[in-house]
Amino acid sequence: VRLLLQLTAPPTPAAPLALRIDGAEVEVADDGSSLLDVLRDLGHTSVKDGCAPQGQCGCCTVWVDGAPRVACVTPARRVAGRTVTTVEGLDPELAQRWAAAFCDAGASQCGFCTPGIVMRLAGLVQRRPDADDDDVDRALAAHLCRCTGWWSMHDAVAAARDEREPRAGRDLAAAARRAELEGGGPQFVSPAVALGRGGFAEDTAPADALVAVPDGRGGWAIADSLRAARAAAGKVQGRNSTVPLRHPLAVPPGDWALTLRTTFVEPAYLEPDASWCEPGGEPASPLANGGAFGGKLGSAVGEVARRLADEHGRAVRVVLAREDVVRMGPKRPPIAAGIGLDGTGVVRVARTPGSGDLGAWSAALALAAPGLRVEVVDVAGLPVSAALRAAGWAEGAVLVAAAGLLASGPPAAGRPATVTTSAGARATATVADDGSLAVAVDAGQVLDEVVLRSYVLGAAHQGLGWVRSEGVAVDESGAVLDLTIRSFGIIPARAMPPVAIVVDKDGTGPAVAVSDAVFAAVATAAWVAGGLGPSWPTDRGGTT
Numbered sequence: 001v002r003l004l005l006q007l008t009a010p011p012t013p014a015a016p017l018a019l020r021i022d023g024a025e026v027e028v029a030d031d032g033s034s035l036l037d038v039l040r041d042l043g044h045t046s047v048k049d050g051c052a053p054q055g056q057c058g059c060c061t062v063w064v065d066g067a068p069r070v071a072c073v074t075p076a077r078r079v080a081g082r083t084v085t086t087v088e089g090l091d092p093e094l095a096q097r098w099a100a101a102f103c104d105a106g107a108s109q110c111g112f113c114t115p116g117i118v119m120r121l122a123g124l125v126q127r128r129p130d131a132d133d134d135d136v137d138r139a140l141a142a143h144l145c146r147c148t149g150w151w152s153m154h155d156a157v158a159a160a161r162d163e164r165e166p167r168a169g170r171d172l173a174a175a176a177r178r179a180e181l182e183g184g185g186p187q188f189v190s191p192a193v194a195l196g197r198g199g200f201a202e203d204t205a206p207a208d209a210l211v212a213v214p215d216g217r218g219g220w221a222i223a224d225s226l227r228a229a230r231a232a233a234g235k236v237q238g239r240n241s242t243v244p245l246r247h248p249l250a251v252p253p254g255d256w257a258l259t260l261r262t263t264f265v266e267p268a269y270l271e272p273d274a275s276w277c278e279p280g281g282e283p284a285s286p287l288a289n290g291g292a293f294g295g296k297l298g299s300a301v302g303e304v305a306r307r308l309a310d311e312h313g314r315a316v317r318v319v320l321a322r323e324d325v326v327r328m329g330p331k332r333p334p335i336a337a338g339i340g341l342d343g344t345g346v347v348r349v350a351r352t353p354g355s356g357d358l359g360a361w362s363a364a365l366a367l368a369a370p371g372l373r374v375e376v377v378d379v380a381g382l383p384v385s386a387a388l389r390a391a392g393w394a395e396g397a398v399l400v401a402a403a404g405l406l407a408s409g410p411p412a413a414g415r416p417a418t419v420t421t422s423a424g425a426r427a428t429a430t431v432a433d434d435g436s437l438a439v440a441v442d443a444g445q446v447l448d449e450v451v452l453r454s455y456v457l458g459a460a461h462q463g464l465g466w467v468r469s470e471g472v473a474v475d476e477s478g479a480v481l482d483l484t485i486r487s488f489g490i491i492p493a494r495a496m497p498p499v500a501i502v503v504d505k506d507g508t509g510p511a512v513a514v515s516d517a518v519f520a521a522v523a524t525a526a527w528v529a530g531g532l533g534p535s536w537p538t539d540r541g542g543t544t
């Protein structure tokens with residue numbers, strides 16, 4: 001009889017979990033949620049979701065009993081009875097010190113990655129006040145930042161540790177103008193950005209909004225919470241692959257002095273696309289605090305939020321997971337090019353289904369390389385876009401600059417590469433024998449040197465990654481195989497060489513964006529220093 005009773009009795013609901021979060025005692029349902037879900041549902045929006053549940057970007061890092069922990073792979077159940085601290089719960093003086101240090105060092109641009117990084121680094125310095133650059137790099141190994149190029153974070157650590165006074169007299173409005181110019185999207189610059197208050201759409205949606213996520217079949221799964229919507233979508237989490245990167249195009253026939261083949265490259269902005277909309281309202285922009293390197297210009301999330309809000313008569317929040325961004329977001333199109341020493345040649349560019357005609361890509365290339373003829377070739381693959389950072393223009397600039405260098409001597413480290421934009425911004429980059437980088441820029445009126453340097457460093461990081469390590473694997477049918485944020489080849493902190501930046505402060509002309517010139521100049525210098533190999537990324541074995 002007792003057995004029968006046991007079998008038929010309704011399941012006893014699990015006792016709620018008790019946690020202490022930022023000094024407050026809270027109880028939450030023991031329903032299998034991650035600590036990240038719990039924190040964000042309770043309104044702790046400083047804790048960001050850059051890749052959940054992959055546990056690879058570090059954006060969700062908080063302290064559990066004072067030690068940094070990645071919240072998206074921590075079951076809430078496991079931290080029951082313990083003390084959780086987000087950046088919002090740090091001692092205010094300590095939080096302000098770190099926020100000011102990041103702002104003063106230019107160590108936060110979009111600010112999506114930095115709340116987690118601040119928690120990591122503040123924890124490090126508390127434990128090890130004498131932490132050196134290696135310790136900082138080791139701590140940063142758990143994080144990814146796409147914007148800043150890492151080194152400014154070392155400066156921020158020094159400023160916070162030494163309790164330096166915040167920089168006085170800085171014009172943050174001028175700083176924001178420089179950031180907008182370089183980033184190509186609305187942006188503000190303030191200490192608050194480093195603490196996660198960049199105004200991201202995923203953080204500003206009404207708490208009672210419905211949540212919609214891609215269902216994997218071209219539609220949208222909708223529920224009352226993000227967790228429920230993702231459960232309704234029923235997707236199985238993807239992984240990265242060990243499949244080699246593919247170069248889908250062959251070099252055009254010809255007797256070329258220099259050839260290059262590239263693969264699909266993920267823009268890899270850290271903040272996944274998100275928007276929300278009230279019925280009859282205007283959708284929140286997914287470009288909250290930065291341009292996402294052009295990767296969100298064609299994002300559908302705003303229009304989907306508008307349509308679903310109108311259909312349901314309620315506010316709807318639309319959120320992509322990292323894996324959705326990889327599957328749906330645009331990639332830099334692969335090319336295969338041949339160029340002569342006189343700068344004439346042919347560039348093939350890959351067009352994939354649904355990617356438009358790439359006319360803007362060809363026009364941008366022609367600005368930098370009028371001697372190159374474009375052939376658009378249809379291939380299977382991920383959506384590509386001409387809107388990504390300097391797409392077309394940078395390919396042309398690199399090919400012309402590299403051919404010019406080759407005309408005057410063999411490829412080697414130490415050879416400076418100069419690239420100038422049509423607006424007159426100029427960047428000269430050199431990769432030394434020891435791998436360190438030097439970048440000199442003239443961007444007209446500086447506006448704010450901290451932000452300008454930050455964007456130069458970030459563009460150098462991305463230019464180096466483009467040549468050496470970045471790419472996304474696809475199979476023969478064009479389906480993406482690399483789905484995790486660590487698989488895109490973003491250069492981590494410990495692998496980023498030192499960068500010496502010289503800013504021409506005599507520029508009296510109008511302020512012009514220089515980071516695309518830096519991106520192309522660094523890519524050229526790195527390619528030349530590496531011997532002008534026939535395909536990128538140069539340092540990722542097993543490519544085909």
Ligand code: FES
Pocket residue numbers: 048049050051052054055056057058059060061070071072073
């Ligand atoms: S969201 Fe947790 S590590 Fe990326």
Ligand code: FES
Pocket residue numbers: 107108109110111112113114144145146147148270
């Ligand atoms: S500031 Fe790090 S990803 Fe934007």
